[in-house]
Amino acid sequence: MTETTSQPIPSQSKRNMFQQLELDVRLLGMIGAFVILCIGFNILTDGRFLSPRNLFNLTIQTVSVAIMATGMVFVIVMRHIDLSVGGVLAVSSAVMALVQTKFLPTYLGLGFDHPLTWIIAIAIGLSIGTLIGAFQGWLVGYQSVPAFIVTLGGFLVWRNYGWLFTSGQTIGPLDKNFLVLGGVSGTMGEAMSWTIGVVAVAISLWAMVSSRRGRIQHGFPAKPAWAEGIVMGIVTCAILGFVWILNSYDIPSRKLQRMFEAKGEVMPEGLEVGYGLPISVLILIATAIVMTVVARRTRLGRYIFATGGNPDAADLSGINTRLLTVKVFAIMGFLCALSAVVASARLQNHTNDIGTLDELRVIAAAVIGGTALAGGAGTIYGAILGALVMQSLQSGMAMVGVDAPLQNIVVGSVLVFAVWLDIQYRKRLGAKI
Amino acid sequence: MTASEVKTAQQRRIDGDTPLVELKDICVSFGGIHAVDHVSVDLHPGEVVGLLGHNGAGKSTLIKVLSGAYQMDSGEIRINGNKAEIHNPRDARSYNVETIYQTLALADNLDAASNLFLGRELITPVGLVDDAAMEAECRKIMGGLNPNFSKFAEPVSALSGGQRQSVAIARAVYFNAKILIMDEPTAALGPQETQMVAELIQKLKAQGIGIFLIDHDVHAVMELCDRASVMKNGQLVGTVNIDEVTDDDLLSMIILGKVPKQAVA
Numbered sequence: 001m002t003e004t005t006s007q008p009i010p011s012q013s014k015r016n017m018f019q020q021l022e023l024d025v026r027l028l029g030m031i032g033a034f035v036i037l038c039i040g041f042n043i044l045t046d047g048r049f050l051s052p053r054n055l056f057n058l059t060i061q062t063v064s065v066a067i068m069a070t071g072m073v074f075v076i077v078m079r080h081i082d083l084s085v086g087g088v089l090a091v092s093s094a095v096m097a098l099v100q101t102k103f104l105p106t107y108l109g110l111g112f113d114h115p116l117t118w119i120i121a122i123a124i125g126l127s128i129g130t131l132i133g134a135f136q137g138w139l140v141g142y143q144s145v146p147a148f149i150v151t152l153g154g155f156l157v158w159r160n161y162g163w164l165f166t167s168g169q170t171i172g173p174l175d176k177n178f179l180v181l182g183g184v185s186g187t188m189g190e191a192m193s194w195t196i197g198v199v200a201v202a203i204s205l206w207a208m209v210s211s212r213r214g215r216i217q218h219g220f221p222a223k224p225a226w227a228e229g230i231v232m233g234i235v236t237c238a239i240l241g242f243v244w245i246l247n248s249y250d251i252p253s254r255k256l257q258r259m260f261e262a263k264g265e266v267m268p269e270g271l272e273v274g275y276g277l278p279i280s281v282l283i284l285i286a287t288a289i290v291m292t293v294v295a296r297r298t299r300l301g302r303y304i305f306a307t308g309g310n311p312d313a314a315d316l317s318g319i320n321t322r323l324l325t326v327k328v329f330a331i332m333g334f335l336c337a338l339s340a341v342v343a344s345a346r347l348q349n350h351t352n353d354i355g356t357l358d359e360l361r362v363i364a365a366a367v368i369g370g371t372a373l374a375g376g377a378g379t380i381y382g383a384i385l386g387a388l389v390m391q392s393l394q395s396g397m398a399m400v401g402v403d404a405p406l407q408n409i410v411v412g413s414v415l416v417f418a419v420w421l422d423i424q425y426r427k428r429l430g431a432k433i
Numbered sequence: 434m435t436a437s438e439v440k441t442a443q444q445r446r447i448d449g450d451t452p453l454v455e456l457k458d459i460c461v462s463f464g465g466i467h468a469v470d471h472v473s474v475d476l477h478p479g480e481v482v483g484l485l486g487h488n489g490a491g492k493s494t495l496i497k498v499l500s501g502a503y504q505m506d507s508g509e510i511r512i513n514g515n516k517a518e519i520h521n522p523r524d525a526r527s528y529n530v531e532t533i534y535q536t537l538a539l540a541d542n543l544d545a546a547s548n549l550f551l552g553r554e555l556i557t558p559v560g561l562v563d564d565a566a567m568e569a570e571c572r573k574i575m576g577g578l579n580p581n582f583s584k585f586a587e588p589v590s591a592l593s594g595g596q597r598q599s600v601a602i603a604r605a606v607y608f609n610a611k612i613l614i615m616d617e618p619t620a621a622l623g624p625q626e627t628q629m630v631a632e633l634i635q636k637l638k639a640q641g642i643g644i645f646l647i648d649h650d651v652h653a654v655m656e657l658c659d660r661a662s663v664m665k666n667g668q669l670v671g672t673v674n675i676d677e678v679t680d681d682d683l684l685s686m687i688i689l690g691k692v693p694k695q696a697v698a
Contacts, residue, residue, distance in 0.1 A: 302551075309540035310542075313539055314552075315502075376540070
């Protein structure tokens with residue numbers, strides 16, 4: 001075989017300061033647009049848009065769509081589409097609502113708010129979502145029915161199964177422990193949130209240092225130390241800033257008073273307690289981390305991107321692309337059910353129209369976040385940022401008092417504009433679209 | 434290894450040694466069309482056998498049976514004399530059959546190392562993909578194969594035709610191939626890179642690897658191959674020793690389907 005001569009490593013002196021930071025230009029553009037959007041709305045609403053209260057609500061409202069958008073990235077990267085996510089969310093929510101309000105308390109006799117109820121309900125809900133996803137994936141992968149058709153059918157089928165099961169009724173109130181996962185009713189408090197924030201910073205910095213050490217050990221080109229330091233500083237500020245914002249939103253004193261009364265204590269005069277990190281946001285963060293690791297560091301993720309880039313090449317490399325399709329749709333179904341947990345817990349009930357039009361929001365979030373419909377390209381963090389941009393746009397316009405039809409016109413136009421902009425950017429890079 | 438100890442491929446054939454690969458009586462049809470019609474070819478270690486024929490003659494289809502991309506309807510594949518079951522590309526790889534496809538079969542959105550190891554990633558003890566180790570291996574092998582190669586971080590869509598070809602070749606050679614299939618390896622290459630492929634073939638031959646070379650170009654086959662099998666309309670016209678025929682003999686086999694009488698191998 002060939003000799004073990006390594007490549008000479010080209011010098012980096014020609015690159016400018018900005019390039020040495022190796023930041024994702026596209027991500028920067030998206031963050032820039034988001035910042036401009038926020039400042040604009042903040043001016044129009046006399047400072048209400050960037051108030052801790054609104055940012056807290058915005059975060060909670062984004063979670064459900066953002067969780068599903070991470071799965072949609074995989075689906076779209078594989079050159080498929082899933083129009084059924086809102087329907088799968090609805091049927092999972094319906095089943096979970098029935099399990100925790102009818103089946104377990106009454107038929108099994110566990111009673112209301114039993115400590116096991118929420119776990120059993122969620123386990124059943126997640127299994128149903130995963131099974132539906134896997135079934136749709138089987139139709140696409142093994143039966144070669146186009147994903148557009150399978151999930152268009154699913155769009156009609158699954159939501160209406162939910163309707164059938166619940167006879168169209170609103171089911172609630174949901175289990176007390178279940179509601180904690182929705183947002184306002186389940187937050188970590190200030191001290192715990194700071195702890196989580198500091199741990200998160202420590203882990204991110206450690207990951208960056210060890211990755212840098214790995215590159216240097218192998219003799220690969222690495223960023224200069226100062227660039228690495230700047231990126232680390234940005235990451236630290238972002239994480240701690242996020243925690244600070246969520247901690248600054250204080251629990252209203254009336255509500256606080258009631259909480260103390262419930263425990264039979266008296267609230268101290270002038271006490272201020274922040275909400276801190278909502279548990280639903282922690283679920284989103286955990287999902288994002290897991291999905292990013294899957295995308296970048298596992299064979300499954302590598303095969304998903306390879307298949308999206310060139311399905312024939314993936315086949316010829318011995319990758320079972322049919323089974324891969326089933327897995328990707330099963331992941332999507334699982335995430336729909338996870339979103340159903342967060343969404344129904346936030347609304348405190350299961351309603352018939354839960355998740356209506358979510359399929360379009362989720363696809364829009366993934367696409368605004370830079371996922372290419374042609375397949376092979378997309379990032380998890382991009383999709384989450386896309387979901388955040390969409391939600392900010394919508395709630396910002398509502399706060400400003402834009403008429404409902406105009407809101408939809410703007411959102412639709414922004415979607416098309418964002419994709420157009422992305423195509424122009426890629427053209428300038430000379431990449432194929 | 435000295436030349437005196439190693440039998441040439443020709444000597445092995447004369448001695449009646451077991452061939453490295455035997456494709457026996459292979460039939461493949463697509464909806465009533467016999468793309469490959471009772472074709473038999475064989476290949477010895479250290480030998481290059483050219484497969485010639487017009488477009489649609491069935492040479493690519495025949496070879497895709499060996500690489501696992503297509504299923505045969507009837508026939509038998511023997512490797513080192515034992516019957517081989519090849520139903521998909523993964524099976525083929527387990528027999529050390531590696532293929533360089535005409536289309537290169539690269540995932541354009543991934544970098545060179547990811548393509549090199551696609552389907553056979555190196556993993557860390559916890560089961561995650563070990564990109565650093567793969568990039569290190571990739572730099573090593575590309576250093577020997579194509580010293581000008583430097584774009585390790587970019588997706589292969591950013592590479593030139595020759596560089597993409599070297600990634601595809603590296604992928605086939607890296608994993609201890611015993612049997613190598615090259616489907617028009619020089620079709621997209623300039624003269625310099627074609628020369629590189631020719632040198633590589635000589636090097637692989639010396640290591641005892643058997644190579645099937647599919648090509649349109651009679652001159653390339655005359656230069657690189659030991660034997661040539663010519664196909665026409667799904668059937669085998671004949672197999673000849675290259676040093677016993679002329680360019681014109683091969684051309685008349687391809688065009689007219691006639692075998693020169695003096696040169697049946």
